[in-house]
Amino acid sequence: MRKACTKVLELAPDHADAHFLLGIVYASAARYPEALDRIGRAVALAPERADYLAQQARCLIMVRRDAEAREAAERALALEPRDALALDTVGVVLSRTGVHDRAAEAFRRAVALRPDRADFHYNLGTALRIVGDFSGAERALERAVALEPRLYKAHSVLAELRTQTPERNHIDRLSALLATVGDDVDGELHLRHALAKELEDLGDYAAAFAHLAAGKARKRATLDYSFETDRALFDSVRATCTEEFLARAGEGWPSDEPIFVVGLPRTGTTLVERILSSHSKVQSAGELGTFALCLKRAAGTRTPRTLDPETIGATANADFAALGRAYLESTRPITGEQPRFVDKTPLNFFLVGFIAAALPNARIVCVRRGALDSCVAIYRRMLAPDYVYYRFAYDLLDIGRYYVRFDALMRHWRRLLQDRFYEIRYESLIADPRGETERLLGHLGLDWEEACLEFERNPAPVATASAVQVREPLNAAGIGRWRRFEAQIEPLRIELERAGVEL
Numbered sequence: 001m002r003k004a005c006t007k008v009l010e011l012a013p014d015h016a017d018a019h020f021l022l023g024i025v026y027a028s029a030a031r032y033p034e035a036l037d038r039i040g041r042a043v044a045l046a047p048e049r050a051d052y053l054a055q056q057a058r059c060l061i062m063v064r065r066d067a068e069a070r071e072a073a074e075r076a077l078a079l080e081p082r083d084a085l086a087l088d089t090v091g092v093v094l095s096r097t098g099v100h101d102r103a104a105e106a107f108r109r110a111v112a113l114r115p116d117r118a119d120f121h122y123n124l125g126t127a128l129r130i131v132g133d134f135s136g137a138e139r140a141l142e143r144a145v146a147l148e149p150r151l152y153k154a155h156s157v158l159a160e161l162r163t164q165t166p167e168r169n170h171i172d173r174l175s176a177l178l179a180t181v182g183d184d185v186d187g188e189l190h191l192r193h194a195l196a197k198e199l200e201d202l203g204d205y206a207a208a209f210a211h212l213a214a215g216k217a218r219k220r221a222t223l224d225y226s227f228e229t230d231r232a233l234f235d236s237v238r239a240t241c242t243e244e245f246l247a248r249a250g251e252g253w254p255s256d257e258p259i260f261v262v263g264l265p266r267t268g269t270t271l272v273e274r275i276l277s278s279h280s281k282v283q284s285a286g287e288l289g290t291f292a293l294c295l296k297r298a299a300g301t302r303t304p305r306t307l308d309p310e311t312i313g314a315t316a317n318a319d320f321a322a323l324g325r326a327y328l329e330s331t332r333p334i335t336g337e338q339p340r341f342v343d344k345t346p347l348n349f350f351l352v353g354f355i356a357a358a359l360p361n362a363r364i365v366c367v368r369r370g371a372l373d374s375c376v377a378i379y380r381r382m383l384a385p386d387y388v389y390y391r392f393a394y395d396l397l398d399i400g401r402y403y404v405r406f407d408a409l410m411r412h413w414r415r416l417l418q419d420r421f422y423e424i425r426y427e428s429l430i431a432d433p434r435g436e437t438e439r440l441l442g443h444l445g446l447d448w449e450e451a452c453l454e455f456e457r458n459p460a461p462v463a464t465a466s467a468v469q470v471r472e473p474l475n476a477a478g479i480g481r482w483r484r485f486e487a488q489i490e491p492l493r494i495e496l497e498r499a500g501v502e503l
Contacts, residue, residue: 016045020052027059035059043072050081054089061096064293067333070097077106084113088120091127098286098334100130111140118148126157134161149177152187156382159194164201171198185222186385189215193382200380205484212379213488219385220394227401230392233350234405236309238412240316241353246416248316249357253324256361257335259342259444260291262349263367264406265390266377268426271474272367273344274455275437279446283338287345290330295354298323305388307350315354324358340446347389349406352413356420363444364417366410369426371496371503372482375399376489380481400495407501419443430476 023038039056046052053076060069073093081087091106107124114120125140138161144154155174164170178191192215199208259276263269277284292306299314328335335341348355352364369377378399383390392398413421422443429436437452451457456473482489496503 014045016042016049016052019045020049020055023059024055027055027062030062032059032063036063048079050076050079050090051083051086053079054081054083054086054093057093058089061093064290066097066290066330069093070099070333073097073106074102077102082113084110084117084120087113088117088123091123095123095127095130100127103127104131104133116147118144118151118154121147122151122154125154129157129161137161150184150187152177152181152184152190156190156194156197159197164198166202169198169202171195171202174198185218189219189382189385191215196380200484206488209485209488216379216394223391223394225391225394227392227398230402231405232309233307233312234409236312237350237353238409240312241412241416243416245316246353246357249320251321252356252358252360253321253328254361255324255328255359256363256445257328257340258331258359258362259340260348260352260355260362260364261342261344261367262352262364263346264349264369264374264378264403265346265383266381267369267374268367268429269344269346271426271429271455272365272424272440273342274458275440275452276342276444278451278455278458279441279449280451281339281446283335283341285331285335285341285343288331288334288343289345291327291343291345291348291351291355291358294323294326294330295351297326307347307389320354320358323354327358340444349409352421353416356417364413364421365440365444366413366421366423367426368410368423370479370482371403371407371501372489372493373479375403375492375496376482376485377478396489396492397495400492400499403496404499404501427479430474430479433474 019038020042023035023042026032026035026038036056036059039052039059043049043052043056053072057069057072057076060066060072070093073090076086076090077094087106087110091103091110094100094103094106104124104127107120107127110120111117111124121140121144125137125144128134128137128140138158141154141158141161144151145158155170155177158170159174174191174195178188178195181188181191192211196208196211196215199205199211259282261269261273261276273284276282295315295318296306296311298318299311301308301311301314303310305311331341331343349366352366355362355364375396378393379396383393392402410423414423422440424436424440433453438448441448441452493503
């Protein structure tokens with residue numbers, strides 16, 4: 001294909017299709033700069049081609065040029081294409097850039113053109129879940145699995161959309177699929193998570209845990225993971241971010257727009273984000289992940305991971321004012337509609353010291369939850385299977401070791417940053433929502449607004465695993481959930497107690 005396209009371009013250098021196809025060849029080889037060059041030429045020659053713009057947007061996303069990707073996707077959508085694949089690609093890009101309502105629109109149009117594509121129905125279902133249309137999401141996902149029963153990831157989303165009952169559940173269907181899943185490790189993981197969720201809903205906690213343990217163990221066996229990788233990252237952060245480091249860092253970029261909400265996954269970070277973004281002066285930016293990318297660029301390391309000890313150690317001579325400015329620029333055009341915005345990227349808890357150096361006027365809120373509930377919540381949820389930073393989540397003892405290091409790092413930030421680092425307890429928020437919210441808003445310099453207590457009415461999209469829960473009023477259902485699995489998690493409890501962690 002590449003040679004054929006090159007030959008065509010030698011004879012006809014303005015052949016848009018040849019440029020485009022050559023760009024697709026480069027993209028398939030993950031050579032995105034070359035792909036963007038060729039597809040950009042195709043777009044210049046044929047700006048009315050929505051499929052060209054859709055693929056340009058997809059490549060821009062891959063190199064994290066999100067603002068440009070969103071612009072290209074919107075241009076493609078405005079052309080009202082009749083190409084279902086282009087519409088689906090546009091929807092994926094818009095979803096990745098946080099424009100979930102527009103993504104749902106693109107997916108709807110793709111499904112209308114190609115109702116036989118299970119993957120298009122799946123994408124529509126996940127988009128509808130994010131924007132809060134759970135019944136619509138269920139219909140789309142059921143259509144997806146009717147077309148392709150082995151679209152295993154759709155089953156795990158379906159299980160989470162509502163509380164299952166003895167009269168209405170998917171256990172028989174899931175069990176039948178599990179019997180035929182074969183060597184598909186990720187497929188088994190999705191099915192076992194779905195079964196665990198539904199069996200837990202029905203009160204069969206032992207069977208639920210057995211499915212979790214089996215699915216997690218099989219996935220864990222396929223991963224090239226050692227806890228020492230995470231230990232080294234925790235250690236490098238603490239060794240680098242000292243009082244002397246902050247003193248050397250300079251004044252940073254003087255913006256008070258960002259509010260960083262950090263913490264372990266599944267510990268209430270989305271809940272706190274929803275409370276804050278219900279305020280008239282605060283906008284939710286979602287899980288941006290861009291501060292880590294900006295830090296990586298500032299460090300100048302060429303290691304494959306965004307966060308690693310080499311990158312952390314290379315930040316000593318970074319220009320932190322430039323880092324703060326670069327981060328703010330990376331949030332546009334998602335942010336800017338309100339005076340303040342929330343970046344709820346849980347793993348920014350590693351980067352609290354760097355955030356404080358780069359953005360000294362930014363506020364940092366860490367959400368904490370009881371140790372056993374935190375660890376069990378992580379184990380119960382299928383976090384992104386291919387995300388390298390969540391590989392600890394497949395083994396309870398790895399999760400426990402991770403929690404111990406996390407707890408020590410949070411104590412480090414408290415000592416280092418004092419009142420610049422604000423901790424809020426999930427359990428305290430549930431017990432006294434008004435009091436805890438008043439204190440939180442006061443710390444952030446925000447006036448009281450009653451809407452913050454009515455966050456379940458907040459219509460903004462929720463792209464996290466808590467999309468269903470945070471559209472319900474506050475309740476204590478998640479507190480003490482670990483007791484359902486008390487016998488099975490005894491080794492975890494011993495591990496945490498031995499480390500001196502408050503349970």
